[in-house]
Amino acid sequence: MKRYAAVLIAGSLAAALLVPGCQRTVEVQTGTRTVCTAGELVSEDIKTIEVPVKDAANYRVKTVTITCDTHSGLSKLYSEAQAAIAAGDLAAAKDKLAQVVASNPTYRKAKQQLDEINAGKKPTPDTGTDPGDDPGANNGGSTTPTGSTTPTATAPSALTGWIPGTLSGWTAQKPTVDALSVAREYVPSGSSPAINLVIVAEQFSSEADAKKSIDQVVKARYGKDAANLTVNGHAAYFGTDGRSFAVIAFPAGKVMVALEMAAKSGAPKALRPQLEAAAKQLP
Amino acid sequence: MKRAWMNGLGALLVLVAGLGAVFVFSTVAADEMPDAITAGAPLFAALVLTLLFGGMPRVERIRSADRRQVTFAVAGGIAAWWLAPLIVLAQRLSDAPPGAEVVFFTLAVWGACLVLVALAIRAEKPPLTAAAAAVASVAGSATLLASWERPSSFSPFIRYAEREIWMVVAGVVFALGMLALVRAVRALGVREAAPLALSGAAAAGLLGMLGSVGELRFMAAQQWLSLLYLGIAIAIAFGAWMRLLSAVGASRAATGMLVAPVGLTLLTVVERLTGIYGPDPFEWTGIVAGSAVVVASSVVVWLAVPATRLGSSHLEPVPGRLRMGLASAAFVASLASLASPGVQATSEGHATTPFSATWIMVGAETATGWLVFSAALLVLAVVAERASAARASRIAALVAAVTSGIAAVLAAATPLHTWTTWIPADVQQTYGTEYARFVTEALVDPVRIVALVLTAAALVSAVPMLVRPASQATEEVD
Numbered sequence: 001m002k003r004y005a006a007v008l009i010a011g012s013l014a015a016a017l018l019v020p021g022c023q024r025t026v027e028v029q030t031g032t033r034t035v036c037t038a039g040e041l042v043s044e045d046i047k048t049i050e051v052p053v054k055d056a057a058n059y060r061v062k063t064v065t066i067t068c069d070t071h072s073g074l075s076k077l078y079s080e081a082q083a084a085i086a087a088g089d090l091a092a093a094k095d096k097l098a099q100v101v102a103s104n105p106t107y108r109k110a111k112q113q114l115d116e117i118n119a120g121k122k123p124t125p126d127t128g129t130d131p132g133d134d135p136g137a138n139n140g141g142s143t144t145p146t147g148s149t150t151p152t153a154t155a156p157s158a159l160t161g162w163i164p165g166t167l168s169g170w171t172a173q174k175p176t177v178d179a180l181s182v183a184r185e186y187v188p189s190g191s192s193p194a195i196n197l198v199i200v201a202e203q204f205s206s207e208a209d210a211k212k213s214i215d216q217v218v219k220a221r222y223g224k225d226a227a228n229l230t231v232n233g234h235a236a237y238f239g240t241d242g243r244s245f246a247v248i249a250f251p252a253g254k255v256m257v258a259l260e261m262a263a264k265s266g267a268p269k270a271l272r273p274q275l276e277a278a279a280k281q282l283p
Numbered sequence: 284m285k286r287a288w289m290n291g292l293g294a295l296l297v298l299v300a301g302l303g304a305v306f307v308f309s310t311v312a313a314d315e316m317p318d319a320i321t322a323g324a325p326l327f328a329a330l331v332l333t334l335l336f337g338g339m340p341r342v343e344r345i346r347s348a349d350r351r352q353v354t355f356a357v358a359g360g361i362a363a364w365w366l367a368p369l370i371v372l373a374q375r376l377s378d379a380p381p382g383a384e385v386v387f388f389t390l391a392v393w394g395a396c397l398v399l400v401a402l403a404i405r406a407e408k409p410p411l412t413a414a415a416a417a418v419a420s421v422a423g424s425a426t427l428l429a430s431w432e433r434p435s436s437f438s439p440f441i442r443y444a445e446r447e448i449w450m451v452v453a454g455v456v457f458a459l460g461m462l463a464l465v466r467a468v469r470a471l472g473v474r475e476a477a478p479l480a481l482s483g484a485a486a487a488g489l490l491g492m493l494g495s496v497g498e499l500r501f502m503a504a505q506q507w508l509s510l511l512y513l514g515i516a517i518a519i520a521f522g523a524w525m526r527l528l529s530a531v532g533a534s535r536a537a538t539g540m541l542v543a544p545v546g547l548t549l550l551t552v553v554e555r556l557t558g559i560y561g562p563d564p565f566e567w568t569g570i571v572a573g574s575a576v577v578v579a580s581s582v583v584v585w586l587a588v589p590a591t592r593l594g595s596s597h598l599e600p601v602p603g604r605l606r607m608g609l610a611s612a613a614f615v616a617s618l619a620s621l622a623s624p625g626v627q628a629t630s631e632g633h634a635t636t637p638f639s640a641t642w643i644m645v646g647a648e649t650a651t652g653w654l655v656f657s658a659a660l661l662v663l664a665v666v667a668e669r670a671s672a673a674r675a676s677r678i679a680a681l682v683a684a685v686t687s688g689i690a691a692v693l694a695a696a697t698p699l700h701t702w703t704t705w706i707p708a709d710v711q712q713t714y715g716t717e718y719a720r721f722v723t724e725a726l727v728d729p730v731r732i733v734a735l736v737l738t739a740a741a742l743v744s745a746v747p748m749l750v751r752p753a754s755q756a757t758e759e760v761d
Contacts, residue, residue: 026642
């Protein structure tokens with residue numbers, strides 16, 4: 001009986017160890033995703049293919065950042081509007097800014113300037129030349145510019161608007177900018193129960209995906225002290241990790257915005273007023 | 284009898300606590316000082332404490348003892364308490380391999396090594412059920428440790444394969460040392476064998492530290508408290524080991540090592556609840572399933588008295604052909620399920636150039652694969668066991684098989700490694716952040732279902748064997 005059991009075990013183990021030795025394959029994604037500097041997806045040519053595992057690392061999805069025709073036109077209109085403001089021709093500026101806002105309400109300072117003109121004020125011209133131009137900005141390094149339009153290595157303006165250079169009560173640090181996401185840390189400019197504040201804005205291909213990311217990622221990590229609130233018209237979520245961190249997150253169109261604050265005291269729930277105050281300063 | 288049993292259980296609990304403390308303090312010390320000092324210096328503190336609390340050895344008894352037994356005690360002490368830990372320390376960097384893997388290799392695997400190596404020693408030979416249970420306990424520990432956090436850093440034999448193979452080698456050295464020690468303990472008694480063993484280990488430790496004399500002075504001044512704590516922990520673990528070796532033998536004493544990962548998990552639960560350290564997030568399903576298998580299997584090892592201690596009157600009935608056929612078929616199917624699809628894994632990273640891969644991990648790479656294997660192995664061992672095992676241990680083995688089967692279902696999506704050799708490191712290094720993710724999804728595998736069904740059938744067919752009196756050593760025909 002023992003011999004039978006020993007032969008059974010040895011034979012079976014040998015067979016079980018030999019079978020997994022056969023070459024394994026893996027499904028990988030490969031291709032190119034083209035995004036506009038304004039944050040929108042221009043085109044996507046991504047395939048899933050099956051390759052041997054040893055070759056898997058060679059297949060990646062290349063992200064190309066270009067300024068698409070639409071946003072290139074917006075840029076031109078916006079520049080002309082700035083020139084008109086500088087020349088004092090507010091009627092022309094209003095016309096061009098209205099066209100910009102109609103196409104993209106969050107395009108740089110177009111909405112703000114238009115509101116100022118409508119209120120009878122003369123806005124200050126925006127001297128920046130590129131969307132998302134920020135002295136501290138850096139490119140995540142993942143872009144490979146191609147295409148007929150001028151490639152840029154800057155952040156999409158639809159995202160950079162969520163990490164302003166000035167935030168009352170906070171001192172902005174150098175932002176981290178990538179093609180589809182931006183983040184910026186802020187440290188308190190005075191006494192505060194928080195150690196710091198980090199704002200992250202991430203571009204998704206649809207509004208539903210942005211909402212899903214809050215449901216699946218933010219709520220999973222910050223599931224304690226959960227509450228729903230409204231911030232500047234956005235339906236937002238407040239939660240903590242129960243130990244140190246509190247967050248307010250909301251979808252803004254295809255963008256998911258999250259403000260995360262670290263508590264000094266270990267009572268993150270108490271950070272809600274500070275988080276709300278910071279969130280209300282955003283667009 | 285009841286008192287002896289309680290004493291044994293008490294020593295077992297002390298051993299688990301001692302092993303946990305040795306792991307924690309050696310982890311702290313390993314970061315701070317040379318391996319030779321960490322392995323050697325605490326042995327002197329342990330020796331002093333052993334002499335203080337265990338009593339001075341009776342010199343006359345040692346003088347009159349067989350030289351071979353004295354040699355076994357000294358050599359066993361050197362191998363198990365200096366050389367084996369030194370091999371492990373030499374393989375440890377600050378967090379490489381990660382703690383979960385070190386716990387796995389130096390506690391669960393070492394415990395199984397002791398039981399399996401004891402199979403080759405006639406006087407200590409455990410029943411087949413104990414060997415099968417030791418393997419099942421290792422599978423349970425792997426499930427448990429792979430669930431300490433998600434994504435888990437537990438990926439044995441992937442990133443630090445060579446270092447971990449050395450830890451297994453150290454486990455064999457430890458087992459051989461402990462088997463030499465148990466022989467000396469039986470011949471000389473604990474009071475004589477224990478100081479001899481620790482003296483041998485301390486002497487070897489002293490020789491090992493000669494190359495670190497300069498550092499020793501500095502370390503003694505800076506880190507003496509860490510070394511003292513480690514020495515106290517070693518003294519506690521060593522004392523409990525000696526007590527258990529004397530009372531129940533080597534293979535049953537190995538229960539302490541097998542169950543230690545559960546003890547350390549309880550410690551990490553406390554750490555997590557107090558919010559200081561500890562893995563986060565715990566995967567509770569895997570933790571509970573793995574712990575249940577470890578405990579159920581360890582009970583089998585604890586109850587499995589070596590054949591030589593029961594005598595020939597405890598021969599069990601020869602299993603019928605149907606019963607043996609079912610158990611064998613279940614075992615073969617469980618082995619086949621190790622090579623069949625286990626979980627579907629997805630790795631995605633977008634910290635740099637986006638990467639996305641989806642592939643199938645086979646049963647051998649998953650908790651469920653090894654738990655199904657363990658269940659089938661336990662049932663096969665119960666059915667094939669002829670000589671010996673006490674009925675209680677065989678019943679416990681069937682309970683452990685049921686536990687493994689249930690755990691296999693509960694931990695169906697638990698992979699036994701997160702790291703993979705062929706995925707770009709920049710993706711794997713960012714797992715758990717917003718830049719990368721590694722997720723698994725359980726697959727329904729017909730081979731595994733067949734293995735579970737056959738195991739259940741074999742288990743049911745084995746129950747009547749355990750109902751009959753053990754003394755009926757008769758041929759049985761189904």
